[in-house]
Amino acid sequence: MNLSVSEENYIKNIYHLQQQTDTVTTNSLANELKTTPASVTDMLKKLQLKKLLEYEKYKGFRLNPTGNKVAISVVRRHRLWEYFLVTKLGFEWDKVHDIAEELEHVSSMELIKKLDNFLNYPQADPHGDPIPDMHGKIPVIKQVSIADVPLKKNVIVSSVGNQSPEMLELLKHYQIGIGTALKVNMRFSFDGSVEIKVLKQATCVISDQVAKNIFVHHD
Amino acid sequence: MNLSVSEENYIKNIYHLQQQTDTVTTNSLANELKTTPASVTDMLKKLQLKKLLEYEKYKGFRLNPTGNKVAISVVRRHRLWEYFLVTKLGFEWDKVHDIAEELEHVSSMELIKKLDNFLNYPQADPHGDPIPDMHGKIPVIKQVSIADVPLKKNVIVSSVGNQSPEMLELLKHYQIGIGTALKVNMRFSFDGSVEIKVLKQATCVISDQVAKNIFVHHD
């Protein structure tokens, strides 16, 4: 199945919209893709012809199993590249989306297989979204935030739930990023604030609000 | 300057043809791009309009300084990705060209800057071709082959001049690849054969013919 960049983008966005509403409408997809409803209708007819989705005129549409497989493959590529950009090239999380949007359409299977191996089969991208594996299986990741992780356990930052510039500024100051090793020393039940020890740095205290947005996995 | 994938490919190929003949002909470019002369003429008019090349009807064409800058930037991206694919993802040299052909059109400047840094500013791609730097400067690399390198010096394999399957087979057997550290113990003037010591392996002897095709740089 050889799909164009445009076709892949349509399918990926239908997939994302389906996570919220079972069947997708022409307008919502046009809005998502920043295009016109007429363009969407055109593409739908083509994708239906290629047997990638169920579509009845005026009644919405949804991916069929084949279309779903394609979508998951694109999502996989996107998230692997995001992980690569952050952990290997040192990009900040808020900058990687657009670049991954381009990289995800490079079509070599072998490339993605080898990239996955190089990255050591990550389970989630820097935003905490799960990365489907080679067979399309989406891992259920136990999202453990610093607010919930047991004390004194060595853990590694795997994702951050909030990408606002304010959050980025804070994390930069504490030198916390994806892959950072840390340990929770204490948790104060009064306000939920947490004292953490980042490897090779002095201990510091972060608020409950921040702690809830930093997700970790054990070493 | 926002160029399409197609435009970038035309410019890159004109650049390569110019290395051999000063002005390029419609037919040779059509042949290089596996397209028709008519298509080439169409694109030439567009590129002339965008002020990327000098073009006089029926008289051939060549890149102007702006076009040259674009070409070098595409070449830089291509070769950096090739280096990445081989040294980081473990691809064999003969497999990387097509994938790099796609990756080279991902347009973020920041991406290439960070990739270059991640790869530690390599000077040549796995085929030994120089990688232009950020400013478009093309390094003159002292191609020292194993046939010429001084004895007992610690060196690192930087490129291989012959990509035939036969050569690949041989190198695979000796476990020699880009980045492999080795040392030349002896050189026999009778037939030019060379005894080398690959790090953490037993010494072995390679023929003059092979030695001439393996290029190294010092540690």
Added chain:
DNA sequence: TTTATTTTTTAGGTTTGTCTAAATTATAAT
């Protein structure tokens, strides 16, 4: 220096993905 051959360009057409404006169908309001 004509003629023949090759190279290059033009003319006109196709496909992909987009668009606007008009027509159609579905949904909401009275």
Added chain:
DNA sequence: ATTATAATTTAGACAAACCTAAAAAATAAA
């Protein structure tokens, strides 16, 4: 149950990048 409004589709056009076939220019051969 009509009518008004909103959503969707069709009709027709456009730009990019390609194509084939015919015309024009340059080069080589007689």
